[in-house]
Amino acid sequence: MASASDRSYTRRDTVLFLVCLALSIVGLVVPPGIGLSVADTLRETALAPLVWLQARAQEGRTSRERFRELTAQRDSSAYLAQGLPSLLAENERLRQLLSLSRRLSSAYVAAEVLHQSQATDGRTLLLSAGSSQGVSPFDPVVAPEGLIGVVLSTGARTSIAMTWAHPEFRVSAFTVTGNAAGVVAPSLSATTGEGALEFRGVPYRDSVPAGSLVLSSGLGGVYPKGIPVGTVTGLVREQAGWERVYRLLPAANPGSVGHVLILVAPPSSDLAKAFPSDSLLEALRLDSLLRARRADSLAQAAREVAAARRDSIARARRRAAARDSAAPPAGAPTATPAPAQAPPAPKPSPAAQTPAPVRRDSARGDSIR
Amino acid sequence: MMPTRANRLQVALVLLILVVLQFYLRPRLWGPRVSPDFVFLGLILFALRSSPGVAALAGFLVGVATDALTPARFGAGMMAHTVVGYVASWARAVFFADNILVNAAFVGVALWVRDLFMLLLGGAGDRPLFTELTVYSPLEALATAAFALLVLMAFRQWFAIRLDV
Numbered sequence: 001m002a003s004a005s006d007r008s009y010t011r012r013d014t015v016l017f018l019v020c021l022a023l024s025i026v027g028l029v030v031p032p033g034i035g036l037s038v039a040d041t042l043r044e045t046a047l048a049p050l051v052w053l054q055a056r057a058q059e060g061r062t063s064r065e066r067f068r069e070l071t072a073q074r075d076s077s078a079y080l081a082q083g084l085p086s087l088l089a090e091n092e093r094l095r096q097l098l099s100l101s102r103r104l105s106s107a108y109v110a111a112e113v114l115h116q117s118q119a120t121d122g123r124t125l126l127l128s129a130g131s132s133q134g135v136s137p138f139d140p141v142v143a144p145e146g147l148i149g150v151v152l153s154t155g156a157r158t159s160i161a162m163t164w165a166h167p168e169f170r171v172s173a174f175t176v177t178g179n180a181a182g183v184v185a186p187s188l189s190a191t192t193g194e195g196a197l198e199f200r201g202v203p204y205r206d207s208v209p210a211g212s213l214v215l216s217s218g219l220g221g222v223y224p225k226g227i228p229v230g231t232v233t234g235l236v237r238e239q240a241g242w243e244r245v246y247r248l249l250p251a252a253n254p255g256s257v258g259h260v261l262i263l264v265a266p267p268s269s270d271l272a273k274a275f276p277s278d279s280l281l282e283a284l285r286l287d288s289l290l291r292a293r294r295a296d297s298l299a300q301a302a303r304e305v306a307a308a309r310r311d312s313i314a315r316a317r318r319r320a321a322a323r324d325s326a327a328p329p330a331g332a333p334t335a336t337p338a339p340a341q342a343p344p345a346p347k348p349s350p351a352a353q354t355p356a357p358v359r360r361d362s363a364r365g366d367s368i369r
Numbered sequence: 370m371m372p373t374r375a376n377r378l379q380v381a382l383v384l385l386i387l388v389v390l391q392f393y394l395r396p397r398l399w400g401p402r403v404s405p406d407f408v409f410l411g412l413i414l415f416a417l418r419s420s421p422g423v424a425a426l427a428g429f430l431v432g433v434a435t436d437a438l439t440p441a442r443f444g445a446g447m448m449a450h451t452v453v454g455y456v457a458s459w460a461r462a463v464f465f466a467d468n469i470l471v472n473a474a475f476v477g478v479a480l481w482v483r484d485l486f487m488l489l490l491g492g493a494g495d496r497p498l499f500t501e502l503t504v505y506s507p508l509e510a511l512a513t514a515a516f517a518l519l520v521l522m523a524f525r526q527w528f529a530i531r532l533d534v
Contacts, residue, residue: 012420012422013420013421013422013423013425013455014421014422015422016421016422016423016425016426017421017422017425017451017455020425020426020428020429020447020451020455021425021448021451021452023429023447024429024432024444024447024448024451025444025448026444027433027436027443027444027447027448028442028443028444028445028447028448028490029444030443030444032443035436035443035444036443038437038443039436039437039438039443042433042434042437043437043438046434047434047437047438050388050391050392050434050438051392051438053389053392053393054392054393054396056393057392057393057394057395057396057397058396060397061396061397064397
């Protein structure tokens with residue numbers, strides 16, 4: 001049997017429970033407006049710290065998600081920014097190649113360079129065009145900047161090109177001024193470095209200033225005349241008083257080239273115009289600008305002439321209409337009265353009184369008819 | 370019940386931590402509908418070591434706060450939490466031993482019953498009622514029970530809980 005304290009304890013619990021239950025029922029049955037106002041009051045007072053805490057947590061979560069989004073956007077932008085310069089460079093190279101293909105007068109095959117990971121990549125290149133596209137051994141390979149090399153062997157869809165960096169590469173060349181001729185070969189000495197060319201066999205009496213452009217001479221039957229090979233950067237050595245050897249900065253870099261043109265036509269034509277120097281390119285650009293401006297002025301003149309023709313036609317029609325209205329009606333005597341006997345005509349307009357435009361309009365009307 | 374075995378201040382500290390977790394950690398967790406209900410866990414832990422009347426009062430206060438924050442049906446939270454708090458305290462005094470797994474499971478069951486009360490009193494339709502009681506409420510009960518297990522293991526001395534299974 002429960003003691004008196006236990007009974008009061010149980011009674012107190014029951015009372016508390018019933019009171020809470022009654023209050024809950026009151027909360028349930030009160031009009032929603034009152035309930036909402038009570039809830040608002042509680043949120044603004046007693047629960048305000050908890051709501052503030054939850055708001056901070058939600059802000060933290062939102063900030064974290066926003067931070068993730070921003071980080072992702074930044075990473076994407078960085079990734080795009082990394083690729084943009086290479087895309088621009090490739091775009092520029094493709095434009096140059098397209099420009100070169102327009103300037104080339106001989107037949108060619110465009111090919112992609114399939115770079116390999118080997119250390120010898122750059123001495124020989126794997127090209128994406130082969131005999132099925134008309135490529136054959138000893139076809140010259142050029143880039144917009146100049147000579148790359150020559151096709152060494154061909155497959156059906158691919159071919160191997162030997163570049164100027166190959167130890168066996170040779171090309172007969174001369175300076176653009178024409179004062180020296182020789183043979184260009186890769187430099188294999190440690191002093192000049194492997195990435196340079198040598199302009200050998202230049203007669204001792206001929207001196208080539210630094211900065212001279214060296215072109216292929218067309219001798220030997222492999223390379224056409226006029227392809228840039230390199231630019232003289234200095235003297236390497238002089239041999240026994242009969243030969244000078246110059247160092248050349250290559251015109252084209254096989255290691256970084258992505259697209260090339262393979263010249264499949266016989267090397268008979270002069271390709272110097274296809275590889276203009278910088279000054280010549282500038283002149284071509286200015287010439288094209290002048291031509292564009294000239295074309296614009298011609299078009300403007302044509303527009304003005306057309307407008308003048310339209311005006312004269314309109315004036316001629318107005319004059320013809322005026323003459324028709326001034327003519328006698330049908331059934332009237334056909335004899336044209338003399339001007340002196342004619343009845344006084346209505347006063348003409350000031351424009352009709354001017355004789356010169358009348359002559360010009362009639363003349364133009366005749367010419368139009 | 371041995372309410373005097375644990376320090377009241379320590380228990381109050383745990384309850385305060387649970388309240389902070391409810392309003393600061395819960396919004397950051399995964400789905401809010403299946404995250405542990407820390408305040409309800411605190412209510413049950415409090416009810417397990419309190420008299421039924423005090424547990425009912427605590428439940429009523431928690432219900433008031435719940436209704437103030439989600440006033441979809443004012444009064445439903447009060448009644449549900451009052452009943453659950455009172456029954457939890459009374460049932461624990463009558464049936465349960467100080468067993469950690471039983472206590473954790475009791476928390477989960479109590480949460481499901483609380484949701485049942487609130488949905489019935491809130492006038493939820495048949496389909497939402499079925500979905501809540503079969504999907505979301507069990508998941509929330511499981512998460513809350515799991516967290517209750519962690520809390521009871523961490524603060525078993527304060528809550529005077531035995532670890533025998």
